[in-house]
Amino acid sequence: MTGTHAPVVLLLAQAHDRDAAAVAEHLPASRTLWLDDDWLRRGDGLRWHLDRTGLGGLVLAGRTLRPAEVGSVLVRPAVHDGPDGLLTEYLLLPPPGLDDAHLEVARREAAAALLGALSSGPARWVNAPAVESAAGYTLHQLALAAEFGLAVPATIVTDDGAALTAFLADHGGEAVTKAVDSASARRMPVTLATRRFQEPDLRALADAPPRVTLLQELVPAAYDIRVTLIGDETFACSVDNPPGDGPLDWRLDTSLRPRPCPLDDHVVESLQRMRRRLGLAYATADLRMTLGGTAVFLDLDPRGAFAFVEERTGLPLAAALAALLLLYASR
Template identity: 35%
Template sequence: MTTRATGSVLMVTEADDLHGDALAATLRNHHGLTPIRLDMRDFPRENGTFRLASDGTGRSLSHVLGLDDVASVWWRRPQPCLVPGGADRADDDFRQAECDGFLQGMLWSIPALWVNDPGADRTATRKIVQLETAYRAGFAIPETLITNDVDEARDFLASRHGPVIYKRTGTGRGPFTETRIASAADLDRLPTIRHSPTTFQDFIPAEYDLRVVWVDGIEWAVRIDSQSGVGWVDSRLDTAVAFTPDRLPASVSKSLTTLMGALGLTFGVLDLRVGLDGEFYFLEVNPQGQFAYLEIKTGLPLFESLANLLVLGDGSVADR
């Protein structure tokens, strides 16, 4: 496919993001486009200006050319501006807010195709919002408790008839944390949730796991043979098992479409677990999730699909 875009593609992500590198290469190879790339941490080291006059709007960053020609944006991994600290914490907070507000406002005001809309992206990253929306969309959800109340957590663990997993609730940057099965030893550590609300869920014995890359209505499903390796609790822990392209049942596709529409997302990476009972359980959706390894493992044209969405407004791939 060699169709050229009528405007530029802007990627907002970290400078060292390998997914950004892969999409840039795909845009060049399939569409003859070199995208604009922006790491928000470069501001305010670099200058920025927004101007509104009778003849229109102008946006500029001293290290980025072509913002006014942007037709689509991949809101991949935005970062806070990197504002040098001073001696006064209140002054630091003020300057951080001013820089973030300026740069975010200038970017968000661009009349472009957003993948994803920043407001929807931010709301959808909240795990409680995801779970409630997925439940209303018809997905099966493991019985869940999210709390910082030690007594509530202890009662929940005591009331369940099988194993319970626990995992982080937020989506902020930080070291990778795996999903674990709660053990007797963990009961002594429950007071630590007071300042870190934690997610507890019934553990679902699985046939296999699924990771689904959603590109504006097109679902690329990958079956992960998680139960044959060390990732039988958390499939992210073992990429040595079999990864194969798969298709979702029509009922699951319908729930997925309803979920993503309700969240306002055009792109996301979802984790589903297929239980021994044959049910498809929703675990989470990450609007900025990792998927390059899925293309490497299966050969699915995931980056081509995303590039087509950004350039053509349609993530379809010829000869799929």
């Protein structure tokens, strides 16, 4: 690693991001550079250049670095209302005053410039956006979970209404539906959560243009399990989420209190194998423990939130993630 100073840990996150703030508390200030989504709009500047010898230079928010001096990067994009009324992720907000026709191009160009500049150095990412995008495919996750020996729920994805009707009938007239790609859930007017799917939903689909829909059997739960994977470390907590009319996603109910819980060694190893196969340094996974004692894999989020879990359970998640970023930066 070149440079006279210890490699920098770069935080790409909104100014008030709870997860990034929790991690920053465990990082030395002298080695931490936090770039929020608004720094370009403030005029703080971005510059990257390549000279004829192949050596590059990088200026981020007034700080001059060689790409090699950035040791690790934590990526937590901000989510804002886009010009089309849909939630949109922003690593960098584009300059004000652009019309809608140019806003998306400016957003993408700014993000590509930042990510491309950082990718020209040896920094290790938590997680690289391109890797997260590929890891977010629900069907790939389910196939990997089954390959590594985890129990998975019966699932169908199709635009065939008759097949959806048959699946629903085979599972007692009730299933759940969720996004096929985790990024899709963030391109809606409101965040798209897992929800119940019943006969009236079939009728609504029949009246709409055909579209690909995912249905999954509703797994009766003794309790839910949230697993946070930080490098090779695994942290698990359980949540009593009684059946009924409450949300399937326990995170939507702030009255529920998770607590640390043990996790079977086979489940831990299978989830870690999934993380490594997907190329992720960090991920969260949601499982349901059945009444018969089987942990059923539901999905994996390459960018799952963790600060709220630490606040409710006391698990040292932020410290573990900070330690991973510092380890990455030292290599």
